[in-house]
Amino acid sequence: MKEIKLFCPATIANLSCGFDVLGLCLETAGDEMIVRKSDEKGVRITKIVGADLPLETEKNVAGVAALAMLEAYERDFNPITIGFEIEIFKNIKAGSGIGSSAASSAGAVFGINELLGKPYSRKDLVQFAMQGEKLASGNAHADNVAPALLGGFTLVRSYNPLDIIKIDSPEELYATVVHPQIELKTSDARSVLKQNVSLKSAIMQWGNVGGLIAGLYTKDYDLIGRSLHDEIVEPLRSVLIPGFDLIKQTALENGALGSGISGSGPSIFALSRGKETAEKIAKAMSEVYDNMSLPYEIHISQINPEGVRIL
CATH class of the missing domain: 3.30.70.890 (GHMP kinase, C-terminal domain)
Known part of the structure; x- marks a missing residue:
């Protein structure tokens, strides 16, 4: 597989009483993203549609999250000889409060992980996506990226060490x-x-x-x-x-x-x-x-x- 197209969902964080530790994942609102392999090493944001966001990798939450993951991959597994290109189609407005930066961060690490053969679990990916949140807000919180990656409701029981519990939603x-x-x-x-x-x-x-x-x-x-x-x-x-x-x-x-x-x-x-x-x-x-x-x-x-x- 050389290319993958994703739905990157919006999320609601805090849920009133759970500041920085609770979140849920939405079904109908979200961005789309295309991640593809490239012969040129590194991560490049090649297209952003629907928002005026930086294409520079180090200034884009998706790029920062992806770089954090690739750095860990080279440490945990093997040096990487390929690169990745990312196209982002934004439907969630920045600053809206429904996880715009989390959708991009989560989508980037999920897509690259799939193209690498899924070396990391969805829960493992949260720590990398959090680096995108750190760029966006100055704080590496997981209450949006955790539900974006895991679905349902999520509880961040601890940040150090990172301990996340997924909770299935009541059907109605x-x-x-x-x-x-x-x-x-x-x-x-x-x-x-x-x-x-x-x-x-x-x-x-x-x-x-x-x-x-x-x-x-x-x-x-x-x-x-x-x-x-x-x-x-x-x-x-x-x-x-x-x-x-x-x-x-x-x-x-x-x-x-x-x-x-x-x-x-x-x-x-x-x-x-x-x-x-x-x-x-x-x-x-x-x-x-x-x-x-x-x-x-x-x-x-x-x-x-x-x-x-x-x-």
Whole structure:
């Protein structure tokens, strides 16, 4: 196999209570990518469609992730005598809060791994994709790249050493995501966060994380909903997102189990039981931004159980 075409899915990170440790993979939103072998050693980004992003390998998240993987491959296995070219077709806008950089990073390492004969597992690939996230935000977090590569929900139990648990989604769970057409950089959204939290807030957050994980395993939709509460990050970041409180309130009034900031924003997510409720929430969210005359995109999606996949 000399060339591979991929679907690189969008993701929702944090999921209210799980800052930097929880994420889920979306089925209907994502980028496409072509990765091919080349006679010229190294990694080259040859085409980007749909976004004004750097073609220079060291300045592109896909390039940085790919280089990290190839460096490890030469250390773990053999020197590489071939190179790789990457074409990226962006459908996820940068700064949207649904894992644009993660989709590119995950797709690059997945595609090269396939062309090399799959020397690494999907879980192994997360550590390389994290280097793309480090370039994008200054922090090598895994809460987007892990679900992008593994599918379903993922919990990052530990970063050192990296320990990731995949959790299958309840079958009827749907996500609705609205993206107001403003860009909010992850690095800027991180700058408003406090470095210390109160013990009272931490205890409440731990309870919600445990409750959400328990709800996913037991398919207890009500418990999932009760656990989608962020005591620490959302109060600080929500002020950066136009109409956040009204959008969240509207989602809950229309049947959402819970709602919150997707990643670092500005996208806002809602989880619901069943497609019909997800569509009802999407219509209500749309009306809020229509009334504000604020352009937006909206996605309705089941949870993607697979992650990055070959087209």
